[in-house]
Amino acid sequence: MRIAVQMDPIDSMVVERDTSLALMAEAQARGHEIWWFTPNELFFEGGVVQARARRVSVRLARPHYEAHEEAIREAGAFDVILIRQDPPFDMGYVSNTYLLERVPAATLVLNRPQGIRNIPEKLSTLRFPDLIPPTFVGRDLDALEAFAKRFDAVVLKPAFLAGGEGVIKARAREPDFRWRATKFMEEAGREPIIAQEFLPGVKDGDKRVFVLGGEAIGAVMRLPQGDDFRANLHAGGRAVKTDLDARDREIAAAVAPLLAEESILFAGLDVIAGRLTEINVTSPTLVRELARFGGADIPKLFWDRVEALRK
Incomplete structure (x- = not known):
């Protein structure tokens, strides 16, 4: 397959923990062709959605990529397009999803652009008042x-x-x-x-629950550091090993019908003290940490699912 990843600039990747890089590397290992472009390089002209894209080889160590060619390609020339750029989920992000909806149906776009619009990561939790703080x-x-x-x-x-x-x-x-x-x-x-x-329980961690195809398949705990109550890795938090518990599975089961309705293949649920705080559908992260802790190989499971969808 010819695969394109819409993402932030490849040079900005945190090589040691980037989930998009892991997804690209697994696809490459299966013999698929890998391209990437930024949201600003996607455009509509002459009735066709196109992208200024670059074909690369990748690896999970520095230097993490080798560029082979750059070309303007019709988005429909790709078999799969992954939407992997980070928020902010602003009107630029939203507008990009409208362009991606014009990509021919023969190309599989993941997660589905309309689904990403319909599940803003913090506000979508309001659908589950019994699960949230x-x-x-x-x-x-x-x-x-x-x-x-x-x-x-x-x-x-x-x-x-x-x-x-x-x-x-x-x-x-x-x-x-x-x-x-x-x-x-x-x-x-x-x-x-x-x-x-x-929630004072945040001192014990902010759990990321990975959901693939509607099923909870693993979790990573993030612990706040020092005087900061935020456990996000971007805010200095530290990832540690953890397990799924009954409450995590209950929350995942409650959210699964929404993910199915919106054709969201891969999501990350954030849970603090048994309370759902976010449903991450734009660019869920932490799969490298999960693998290091002996958990599920999400890139492998992800591409197993995608290849099955493409058959």
């Missing part, structure tokens, strides 16, 4: 303050960023709460903000 979404300062007063502390989150970026902890009883919340809203522009009860 107490949550506020909006921009009304008085309503936000009233919500926050119900708890010892809350976390404020931008709705469409990732990796723990912009997430802060606040207490309504503190005299500067309204000022901090106002500044937070200003930085969010016109977007709503998310507030959730702070």
Whole structure:
């Protein structure tokens, strides 16, 4: 198969832990041809979606790629296109999914562009009120303050960023709460903000549950470091080995019908103290850590599924 990966620039990869690189390497090992392009290199012209793409060979060590050729190719010339660029999930990201929907149906685009639009990673959890922490979404300062007063502390989150970026902890009883919340809203522009009860259990970890084809197949725990309550690796968190438990499987089973409905093959669920906090469908990560801890070989299982879909 000829496979293209839409992603952030290949030189920006964190070679030691990049999931996209692992997916590319496994596909290459199976004899498939590997191309990549950035979202900015995808365009519609003359009734056809095209991309300025580069054919590469990859490896899981530095130097991690070798470039072979660059060409403008019709997106329909690829058998599979993986959507793997990181958020922010802004209008640039959304607009790109509309272009990818114009790719001929013979090309398998994963995860499905419409599904990515329909499952914004933080807001989509609102479909599962019994699984998530107490949550506020909006921009009304008085309503936000009233919500926050119900708890010892809350976390404020931008709705469409990732990796723990912009997430802060606040207490309504503190005299500067309204000022901090106002500044937070200003930085969010016109977007709503998310507030959730702070879960002290985050000290024991933020679990990433991997879901492939609707089935929970493994998990990695991320632990916050130092005084930072955020466990995201981008924020300095540390990945450690863990196992799936009954609650993880319950959450995955509850979310699976939504993933199936939206044709999401591969997703990552974030779970803190038994509560669902995110459904990651853009570019789920941490599969390299899972493999290092002796867990499932997700790239292998992923391409087994994709090859079966292409038959």
